[in-house]
Amino acid sequence: MKIRVGIMFGGTSVEHEVSIISALQAMQSLDQDKYDATAIYLTKDRDLYIGPDIGNIEAYKDIPSLIRRSIRVIPVKENGHYMLAEYPHRFLGIKPVELDVILPVVHGTNVEDGTLMGYLKTWGIPFAGCDVTPAAVGMDKYIQKTVFADNDIPVLPCHRYTTGDYKDIDNMIKDIEEHLSYPVIVKPVNSGSSVGISVAHDRDGLTSSLDEAFTFANVILVEHAISDLQEINCSVLGDLDEAEASLCEEPFHSDEILSYEDKYLSGGKGSKNGGASKGMASVSRKIPAPISDELTERIRTLAVKAFQCLGCNGVVRFDFMIDKADGSLYLNEINTIPGSLSFYLWEPAGMPYGKLLDRLIELAMKRRRDEERVTFSFETNILSQSSLKGLKGGSKGGKA
Numbered sequence: 001m002k003i004r005v006g007i008m009f010g011g012t013s014v015e016h017e018v019s020i021i022s023a024l025q026a027m028q029s030l031d032q033d034k035y036d037a038t039a040i041y042l043t044k045d046r047d048l049y050i051g052p053d054i055g056n057i058e059a060y061k062d063i064p065s066l067i068r069r070s071i072r073v074i075p076v077k078e079n080g081h082y083m084l085a086e087y088p089h090r091f092l093g094i095k096p097v098e099l100d101v102i103l104p105v106v107h108g109t110n111v112e113d114g115t116l117m118g119y120l121k122t123w124g125i126p127f128a129g130c131d132v133t134p135a136a137v138g139m140d141k142y143i144q145k146t147v148f149a150d151n152d153i154p155v156l157p158c159h160r161y162t163t164g165d166y167k168d169i170d171n172m173i174k175d176i177e178e179h180l181s182y183p184v185i186v187k188p189v190n191s192g193s194s195v196g197i198s199v200a201h202d203r204d205g206l207t208s209s210l211d212e213a214f215t216f217a218n219v220i221l222v223e224h225a226i227s228d229l230q231e232i233n234c235s236v237l238g239d240l241d242e243a244e245a246s247l248c249e250e251p252f253h254s255d256e257i258l259s260y261e262d263k264y265l266s267g268g269k270g271s272k273n274g275g276a277s278k279g280m281a282s283v284s285r286k287i288p289a290p291i292s293d294e295l296t297e298r299i300r301t302l303a304v305k306a307f308q309c310l311g312c313n314g315v316v317r318f319d320f321m322i323d324k325a326d327g328s329l330y331l332n333e334i335n336t337i338p339g340s341l342s343f344y345l346w347e348p349a350g351m352p353y354g355k356l357l358d359r360l361i362e363l364a365m366k367r368r369r370d371e372e373r374v375t376f377s378f379e380t381n382i383l384s385q386s387s388l389k390g391l392k393g394g395s396k397g398g399k400a
Helices: 016-029 057-068 115-123 132-139 141-150 169-179 203-216 260-264 293-309 339-349 353-372 386-390
Strands: 003-010 035-042 048-050 071-078 081-086 097-099 101-104 159-162 184-188 198-200 219-224 229-238 243-251 314-323 328-335
Touching (some): 003 016, 003 097, 016 339, 101 115, 115 132, 141 219, 141 293, 159 169, 203 219, 229 293, 229 353, 243 293, 243 339, 293 314, 293 328, 339 353
Parallel strands (some): 003 101
Antiparallel strands (some): 048 071, 081 097
16 A cells, blocks of 8 residues: 655745745655655645645746645544545535645745644644754754754854844944954844855945845844855764765855855756756755865764754755865754755765655654654543632632
């Protein structure tokens, strides 16, 4: 019997479209002899849709039209079975679609940051990838830095600012200039795909960078920008019990940072050529990265350590930075659901995309088995005790 997989994507995120690309790439690579796949589109209005065209990338050129001819659904659980039921229910509507596991392929805030994982966990269905806590920590660039630093993983020092600080931008700029030297890099604390990230070389540039970053987030980070930079990425696959690192890559870009355009609008059949984007698979890169064997192994070891200290699951990608001026290595950030699921880092080592997806689903089922061995409740009902009568709001006899 085939495993019934729901591939969920979209969401209220600036990376909404990137999620669609990554998800439909994955759906096309699933082994049709093993899986019965259902594409589940989470709109920017937070509604779920299924239908014949939801898995068709071309249909997303006109999303309003796609939604009109698709079926809105809600998750339900009945007798231990997980289903998507038509909403609102119609007498001659579709039969509920039953699922065994969810493969979330989402990017960015309001989805990848643990929000969707909490939703799935409340529903109760097994899902692939990181659980709520590592997903949330992995999206917050400041919190993840503190966790990595506490585990002796090298990270660049940073300064954190909020919209409250932004109200007095002159004082904030003064504080930045007192602690950091130009150039500096300014980042929204919880965005991905390089959205809102820029490098500033002077005060005017810093003002513009702050304005842009606060457009996308209420909290930002500022850190020294490495001028002579080499970026190296490495993926990790596994769970707390066992994890392995992929090959390393060096991505190439057209500016000081790897931009959204570098990632999704260039290379391969990007939008400039009229075809469907290949997502992160289309980025110009060199695999394996042109670094020494010793440095490669150090990066791979640090990646696995970072993966397990956050309690990750599934496949993630770590982005490292090398300061070529002195050879210093820093872990920049984690991507808990990387673009294209980083399949391009595993294929050269002999793991086709389909096998990577097999592993993700196996890990989701293993986590469910592990969780079933843990006690989450006691067989008791404290609400039946008479002593509750005096609690605030507990009864007519209680104090208001």
